Every structure is written in structure tokens, then in C-alpha cells.
Amino acid sequence: MSRTGKGLTTANGVPLKVSLMRTNRRNQIRAFLLVAPLLLFLVIAFVMPILDMLKRSVDNPEVHTQLSRTVAQLQDWDGDSVPDEAVFEALVQDLKEGAAARNLGLVASRLNYEISGMRSLITKTARRTGRIESGPYKEAVLDIDEDWADIDIWRLIKRESNPYTLSYYLAAVDLKFDSNGDIVEQPEYLQIYQQLFVRTFWMSMAITGLCLLLGYPIAFLLANTPLRYSNLLMILVLLPFWTSLLVRTTTWIAILQQQGILNDIFVGLGLLDEDSRLSMIYNKTGTLVAMTHILLPFMILPLYSVMKTIPPYYMRAARSLGARPFLAFRRVYFPLTIPGIGAGSILVFILAIGYYITPALVGGQDGIFITNFIAYHMQTSLNWGLAAAIASILLFVVIAFYLIYNRLIGVDNVKLG
């Protein structure tokens, strides 16, 4: 290093500032290169699937690709009367082509989500368009089924001709577009999702509350017991944490079912008659008990790590200043544990709200969560757009709580075991 007129430089005459920046830059690149392979992997195996799902929740390709001619003709339609001959001619051509390519099922199902009966209307019409050789097409189509004179159907086709749609999101919260394109509530008998979202939210809150109630005393005991014993007791917390989720759900079935162990004990003790065995599973109780058991360690561990840092002499000082035990606890110890309560509660809540397996196995009819409907639409009804929309809404909720968690506690402080 030598001193020149302008300032400090390295031996080669490069200003020190520039040289330092170069080294920093090199170190940054080196660090980034180490992270890059994993980053690339996660983008392919995790981020892109999530983005793909988000796109699918608004994706609407069926009508505008499979009924392309009809859609083009409907551009100039006034929207108030039955469309004219040109539109019907386009429809017949689209249906003929679709029937030949055997891909009308997609568009038929898509339109059927919005107006039930569309699937059969389209398949029926497509089957018979083969016989229509020449015009007038309007008359011929109305001959096949006069439902085509219904303006609502044409409005639906025009509305859904957009390559992107909000219909799935609306359906996921029990709303829909009416024939004028305004957002209205679904008919009462079709409303399920709002209620399920609300139930999932409240059940998750209840589970979080139960975990806090049961976890707080245990964390307190672990943090205030000599290390020799607390290490031993910690194993009792970690063992269920490490045990398979399915195993834990299975044992609750064995314990809680009507011919299960708990009912046997109650009957054996004479507390219950043989015929009045309690149903504690395949309902809300089953979900609450099994999920509290499964998520309890996630509450205990953050609470414990916070309580561990509270010096025991704070309580003693409060006592020596004349505070009764309860007051000392409430005014001194409890406020110090609030960060742990926050961390544990948000963690348990995030995990609870997205749980699928346990509610599906022990929840019965009234203990299931919104996640069960994602699975239902993925596997049974095959309405993937709706599944993607429900999953996306759930994802936004979880991300919101994750950001709060990150702001309050920081992801760096996540501890395991």
C-alpha cells in the first residue's frame, strides 16, 4: 500500500476503494454461485409448479379455442336477442370440427360449471350436426334443441370467450356471474365454500388455542427443570414430533372410535351403557383431538426456547418486592414469554389451516377442512380450475401469515428439535 496525492492505493496503484469493491463483488459472486444450484432446482421443482397453479386458476382456454368461429361471430352481437344466422353457421362448423377431433368434452364441462345442462346440450347438438348439410343453420340448430334460443347461453359463451377468467375464484367463494355479467351469490343450496373457509379458520384457531393451553405448562416445566431431567422429558415431546403422522392418526382412531379403547374404559368403569357409547371420532371432536396432538410439539418447542432465556431471578426479585406468586407470574414472567406465544401460535395456525390428511381420516362430515375440497376437485370432480383457485386463496392466506411470522420472528430463527 502506498500513499499518492489522491488517496490510498494498493501496491499496483489501484485506488483502495476500487480494489475493496472488486473483492467484495468477487466474494458476492462466489457466495451466489454456491446457492445457485439449489435455487435453480427449487425454481424448477417448486416455484414453477406454484406459478403454473396460479395461472391455471385464471386460465380459460376452452371456449376461445374450441368455439373460435362462434366467438369471432359473437363479437358484433347486441347481446339482447337470439344471434343471427352467421353465428349459428359458425357454431355448426365448430361443433362439427370438435366432434371429429373428439375434444368437445372440455368445453362442454367448462360451460357446464356455469350453467348446468350445458354439457348435454353441447354433446347432443354436436352428435346431430353431422346431418346438417346446408343452411339455414339457425333453424336446424333450434330444431335439434330449442334451448339454443336462450339468450343466457349466448351471453355465457361470449363472457367465457376471454382467455382468462375470474369464474373459478368466484365459485371458490360461492359467487358467480349472472347473465348480465354482474357478480351475484350462488343459490343457497350450492353454497359450501364460504362456510368451509370459515370453519377451517375457526377450527385452526381452536386447535392453536388448545395447543397453547396444553403447551404452555409443559414448556414452563421443561424450562424450569434441571437439564438432567428436562432432557429426558424433552424426549417425550420429541417422540411424537418424530412419529409418522399417519401412525398418530391411526392410534387416535383406535382410541376414540365407538368400539375403541376410551369407550371400552368408560363402559368398563360403568360411566356409560353399552348402547350409549360416545362418538368421539369422524366429527369435529376427532379432528380437534388428533390435530392438537399432532401440532402440540410445534407449540412447545418455540415456547421452550423463549422461556429458556428468561433468568429465574426475575421471578424471585418480583417475589422479594412483595408480589404474590400469581401477580409475579402475570406481570413479570408472562409478558416475557409473549414472543414465544406469538411464534408458536402462528406456526401452529399456519400448519393447521393447510392440513389435509388428519381431517380427511378422522373428520367425518363436519370435521373436514377446505383442503379436503381441493383434493376432491383434483381427484374426483376433476374441476382443476376450481381446485387451483381454492388452493391459491389458501396459499395467499398462508403467505400473509408467513410474512407476519418472518417480520416478527424471522425465518432464520426457525429451530428444529
Add this chain to the structure above:
Amino acid sequence: MAVPSYATGPERVWYYVFRVICALIFLFLVGPLLVIIPLSFNAEPYFTFTEAMLTFQPDGYSLRWYEDFFTSSAWLGAIRNSILIAIASTLLATVLGTIAALGLSSRYMPFRNTIMALMISPLVVPLIISGAAMFFFFSRIGLSQTYLGVILAHTALGIPFVVITVTATLSSFDHSLTRAAASLGANPTRTFFKVILPLVTPGVVSGALFAFITSFDEVVVVLFVSGPEQRTIPIQMWSGIREEISPTILAVATMMVLLSILLLTTLELLRRRSERMRGLSPG
């Protein structure tokens, strides 16, 4: 926690009441796991204790459900798949995660918090969402219903554990050790293998164990991504519980509890070794 000498009468009573409450909560935590072990030796196809079991008659107990497990091709195929998938995804997650953790713990790392949040996200995003998303994407690129698809999915789920444990180990790593190695003439590669690696090994191994058990236990994502070829133990249990509820599941559950005890012991030993190597405890 002992009763202090200045404790008043009600406090002494509360002290014992508190102990009883804690004992009950511990029973709630561990009891269900212990109940399942004797039940798996039931001679009858019931999920509850029979008269014969309660009176300790030898013919109330049997190994028939274990025999059932070890002679069933479905279960054996599932165990083979589970082990194969868990090992492959653990290896991948451990290698990628450890290298990334080295970069993440460098103080020059740009966008550290954002990248860290992204790497933890597979742990936070509900499994059903990851499962659905991977199903959509993997069927687009032809990975659905393949071993590779399941392995990639499980690697993504295991990565947060490896990253968390290894960065935690590295955060308490004393960087003067690498400088000492360099000043003694070791090149960076030699320093990595002779100094850094032995010290972070406990973190790497416990991260790998977490990744392994995550893959071994995982059912939601497999449910979506796998085909009939890739049935794993959790899938087999899942359909067992849903369809024909047979005590074979209890035998499997017992073996899984034993497996988790084994893993837990390994982790505890690793933790002690790591503390000893850092001189944190006299060992």
C-alpha cells in the same frame, strides 16, 4: 424446579397440582404411541384390547399382523419404494442444501433474507397446495407418475430442513479456523475437507435425517404425484385406513414408532458430539 423455602401453603398445593397437570399432558402426548404397541400383537382383528389380552393369556397375543406384513407383496413393494425414494431424495437434498448453506452463511451473500425465505417456503406452503401444483406441472412435463417426479418432489420438501440445520451449524462456526488452516498452508479444498466438513457434519447428518423422515412419512404429495408403480408405505397405510381397516396397520405403526425412536437417539448423540467438538460441554 423445586418448591422454594419461602413458598406459602397454597403454593405448595399448586406445585403438586401443576405436576399432575403436566403428567396428564405428557400422557396425552405419549400415551397414544404406547397404546399402539401392545395392540399390534392382538390375536383378533380388533383395534381394541380383548379379554384375553387384558388377562395376559398367551393366546390373546400373536405375531399374525407382522407375518401379514412380511408376506404381503403390496407392503414389501411399498417398503422398497419408500426406502428407494427416501434415500435418493435425501442424497439430493443434502448435497444441494449443504452447498447452498455454505453460500448463505457467507456475509457477502446478496439478497440473503429473500433467498432464505424462498428456501424455507416448501416447509410453509401447505402440502396439499404443493401436491396439487406439482401434479399440474409434472403432468405437463411428463414427470407425473414416475419415480423421478416423486424424488424431485420429496427433495424440494426436504431441502428446508437441510438448509436450516446446516446454516445453524455454520452460524456458530469459528471462521478463524479456516484462516488458521490457510496460514498453515492448506488450500481451500483441503481446508473444506479437513476443517469445515468435520465440524459441520453433525448439522449435515441431522438435516439429512430430517429430510429422510420427511420423505419416508410424506403422503399428501405422493398421493398426487405418484402412480400405482410408486406406492410408498404412507400411501399403503392411507388406503389401508380408508378402505379395509386391518390391524396390519398397527404392526406397521409399531415399527414406524421404533424407527422414530432410533432416529431420535441418533440425533441426540449427534447433538452431544457436536457440542463436544465445539468445546461447549465437557462431554
